[in-house]
Amino acid sequence: MTKPRLRSLFDDPRILGLLLVVPAMLAILGVVLFPMFNSLWLSLQQHDLSRPQENAFIWFRNYIDLLQDPRYLNSLQATFKFSLFSVLIELTLGVAIAITLNQNFRGRGFVRGLMILPWAMPSIVNAAMWKWIYNADYGALNALLSQLHIISNYRIWLAEPVTAMTLIILANVWKETPFTVILALAALQTIPDDLYEASRVDGATEWQTFLRITLPLIMPVLMIAGLLQFIWGFQTFELIFIVTGGGPFSSTEMTNLRVYATTFRSLRFGYGAAMAYLTSLIIFIPAVVYIRTAYRKVVEA
Amino acid sequence: MKSSPLYLFFSMLLALSFMLASCGAPTAAPAPVATQALATEAPQAAAEAETITVIFPKHEADLSGAFEASIREFEKQSGIKVELIQSDWDSVANRILPEISTGGSAYDVVEFDNGWVAEWCGAGWATPLNDFMSAGYTEGMIPGLVDLFSCPDGKLYGIVWNNDTRFFYFNAEKLAAAGFNEPPKTWDEFKQMSLAAKEKGAVPYGMAPFWNQEWSLGNEFHFWTYAFGGQIVDDKGCFLFNKDPNTLAALQYMMDSLKDGVSNPAGMTYNQAASQDAFLKGDSLFMPQGIAGLMAYAKDPSVSKVDGQIKVGLVPGVKAGMSAALTLPEAYAIPSKSEHKEAAWKFIEFMTSKETNKVLAQEIGVLPIWVDLYADPDLTAKYPFWADFQAQLQTARGLSKLTWYGDFVDISTAEVHKALAGEQTAQQALDNMATGLSQFECKP
Numbered sequence: 001m002t003k004p005r006l007r008s009l010f011d012d013p014r015i016l017g018l019l020l021v022v023p024a025m026l027a028i029l030g031v032v033l034f035p036m037f038n039s040l041w042l043s044l045q046q047h048d049l050s051r052p053q054e055n056a057f058i059w060f061r062n063y064i065d066l067l068q069d070p071r072y073l074n075s076l077q078a079t080f081k082f083s084l085f086s087v088l089i090e091l092t093l094g095v096a097i098a099i100t101l102n103q104n105f106r107g108r109g110f111v112r113g114l115m116i117l118p119w120a121m122p123s124i125v126n127a128a129m130w131k132w133i134y135n136a137d138y139g140a141l142n143a144l145l146s147q148l149h150i151i152s153n154y155r156i157w158l159a160e161p162v163t164a165m166t167l168i169i170l171a172n173v174w175k176e177t178p179f180t181v182i183l184a185l186a187a188l189q190t191i192p193d194d195l196y197e198a199s200r201v202d203g204a205t206e207w208q209t210f211l212r213i214t215l216p217l218i219m220p221v222l223m224i225a226g227l228l229q230f231i232w233g234f235q236t237f238e239l240i241f242i243v244t245g246g247g248p249f250s251s252t253e254m255t256n257l258r259v260y261a262t263t264f265r266s267l268r269f270g271y272g273a274a275m276a277y278l279t280s281l282i283i284f285i286p287a288v289v290y291i292r293t294a295y296r297k298v299v300e301a
Numbered sequence: 302m303k304s305s306p307l308y309l310f311f312s313m314l315l316a317l318s319f320m321l322a323s324c325g326a327p328t329a330a331p332a333p334v335a336t337q338a339l340a341t342e343a344p345q346a347a348a349e350a351e352t353i354t355v356i357f358p359k360h361e362a363d364l365s366g367a368f369e370a371s372i373r374e375f376e377k378q379s380g381i382k383v384e385l386i387q388s389d390w391d392s393v394a395n396r397i398l399p400e401i402s403t404g405g406s407a408y409d410v411v412e413f414d415n416g417w418v419a420e421w422c423g424a425g426w427a428t429p430l431n432d433f434m435s436a437g438y439t440e441g442m443i444p445g446l447v448d449l450f451s452c453p454d455g456k457l458y459g460i461v462w463n464n465d466t467r468f469f470y471f472n473a474e475k476l477a478a479a480g481f482n483e484p485p486k487t488w489d490e491f492k493q494m495s496l497a498a499k500e501k502g503a504v505p506y507g508m509a510p511f512w513n514q515e516w517s518l519g520n521e522f523h524f525w526t527y528a529f530g531g532q533i534v535d536d537k538g539c540f541l542f543n544k545d546p547n548t549l550a551a552l553q554y555m556m557d558s559l560k561d562g563v564s565n566p567a568g569m570t571y572n573q574a575a576s577q578d579a580f581l582k583g584d585s586l587f588m589p590q591g592i593a594g595l596m597a598y599a600k601d602p603s604v605s606k607v608d609g610q611i612k613v614g615l616v617p618g619v620k621a622g623m624s625a626a627l628t629l630p631e632a633y634a635i636p637s638k639s640e641h642k643e644a645a646w647k648f649i650e651f652m653t654s655k656e657t658n659k660v661l662a663q664e665i666g667v668l669p670i671w672v673d674l675y676a677d678p679d680l681t682a683k684y685p686f687w688a689d690f691q692a693q694l695q696t697a698r699g700l701s702k703l704t705w706y707g708d709f710v711d712i713s714t715a716e717v718h719k720a721l722a723g724e725q726t727a728q729q730a731l732d733n734m735a736t737g738l739s740q741f742e743c744k745p
Binding site for chain 2: 052244246247248249265268
């Protein structure tokens with residue numbers, strides 16, 4: 001009889017488990033794996049929507065061209081610079097703020113709540129706010145520095161490559177640091193007070209306590225935070241698109257902006273897909289190496 | 302724990318339907334806000350009426366909803382229901398291009414920008430309108446505008462709804478304060494007047510250009526090239542910009558204007574709105590590429606301090622008597638995959654008719670596409686400065702028609718911006734543009 005056999009099939013926890021994950025697997029297949037393989041396939045083609053007569057399968061030609069494309073290479077360099085400096089500042093500031101917020105003081109809960117505000121703000125709102133702050137004519141930054149007599153004339157901050165890059169990094173740091181603060185604060189709260197007491201008894205200075213106790217114990221969390229922030233740096237789009245648009249002369253043009261311009265402005269979908277894939281690989285490989293070496297060493301230690 | 306097989310079956314069914322929904326292409330047009338408003342007021346008979354979906358940007362002067370009112374009038378007269386989607390140009394472009402390029406049929410009438418003509422001609426994304434229009438339909442329209450939307454096959458693919466020609470404005474009061482009663486006729490005079498006005502404290506700068514590294518810098522590069530009598534490409538799409546001395550002179554003038562203090566250096570980060578804002582605040586003497594509706598903005602005290610001070614002149618030239626302007630018209634087109642082409646054409650015919658064009662001109666100051674309307678007594682009484690527009694309209698030129706226009710903007714804006722920042726010479730910028738675009742040379 002079929003019915004009892006079917007029932008006994010569902011009574012087997014392995015088969016039941018397998019059947020229960022099928023819907024989720026199908027969803028992942030449809031919304032993750034299918035687009036991934038489809039865009040990989042697209043990246044191996046010349047697929048120019050406005051010149052369909054030239055479309056063809058060209059193997060790895062797009063990838064070879066990308067490695068010689070000065071604008072793409074420039075965008076990679078800019079993205080790397082942006083992500084790296086963002087991460088370094090975010091981690092330093094994040095730990096400092098977390099240690100402060102870990103102290104006992106009146107209104108600590110309120111300050112902790114306030115701290116998360118920048119991170120909770122929608123990216124587009126954050127970008128529009130910084131664009132206004134950096135405005136050359138009526139921006140708050142010029143007004144502040146001028147009133148403090150630090151500058152005598154209003155400056156066009158976003159017209160110089162170095163200042164433009166520095167300012168967008170600062171805008172990104174402002175938004176993303178709370179994430180590091182939250183993680184670091186959680187890690188700090190797991191450190192037993194006994195360790196600090198023991199260090200005080202041994203006569204250790206505050207700095208020695210930080211270097212020998214606090215930092216090693218929160219390091220695994222910081223390494224995760226750093227990795228995530230670095231990857232998110234590569235994904236930044238709205239901030240750059242709105243504040244600098246990639247200028248001045250492409251000095252703040254990140255790979256995401258390059259992919260967008262190539263795909264949706266120039267309508268070169270094959271080349272754009274290859275660009276997206278190559279960028280993903282460029283992040284993925286160092287991330288794997290990092291996790292297998294430095295991260296594992298720290299966590300296992 | 303025992304699980305019901307029925308539950309498993311429904312779980313899988315749900316997942317399958319989710320998959321099918323996500324694979325559904327082409328996409329259906331999302332319900333626009335304007336449509337919802339229309340739907341509540343539409344007559345009951347509309348339930349059976351043919352429905353078309355129309356998407357185009359909101360006209361910058363349309364603060365009163367004049368376009369939507371005309372569309373409602375069209376619905377009343379034709380019995381065709383219109384689902385209208387209007388927003389800013391970039392949002393509209395970001396919705397149309399992926400939809401149309403992937404063969405979607407969500408839209409029946411779409412925005413057709415002048416910069417897209419060659420790409421759309423090459424890809425066959427639009428429907429030739431000659432099959433629908435009566436003989437001589439475009440007679441009486443400004444010829445330069447009509448031609449901009451024809452493809453190499455000689456057919457017309459778009460009818461202009463927005464005659465976005467740019468004009469040369471100057472602040473006559475501040476110019477007089479600097480000791481000049483006439484606007485400049487040449488670019489040398491332009492520089493001389495700007496510096497004189499600065500010296501006398503009338504204005505901080507001669508102009509506040511919109512030279513941020515973005516799409517509109519491509520328009521600016523075209524404008525200055527045309528204003529100096531230069532050429533960007535020939536009819537076959539072969540490069541002229543890197544060999545043409547006039548184009549070189551145009552770029553050099555742009556760079557020198559920053560160095561000499563004629564242009565506000567903040568213009569390197571300005572978009573068009575910021576540039577216009579500076580002019581309307583009285584911070585610059587000239588607005589070389591102002592929109593047709595600038596006079597209306599000048600009357601609004603919330604955005605302007607120059608009401609009654611600004612006038613229209615001809616764009617200066619390298620020598621007196623030489624002038625050129627840029628026109629960036631936007632047209633209505635019917636996507637080739639539209640399933641309501643007849644109704645879509647009726648919509649275009651109504652919205653671009655002389656009658657509707659006059660109504661929109663009267664209501665919100667839309668610049669007409671019909672030559673006759675510039676002499677219409679009602680309109681000339683309301684907009685006396687249109688008489689000054691007449692001569693400039695004869696010199697208007699559109700953007701380069703290139704299937705690789707997106708790449709042209711991408712590379713030219715980066716190189717021009719670098720030159721404006723003083724990081725390379727004008728010739729280096731043009732040569733680098735040629736190198737960056739070499740794969741497209743002689744491809745129209």
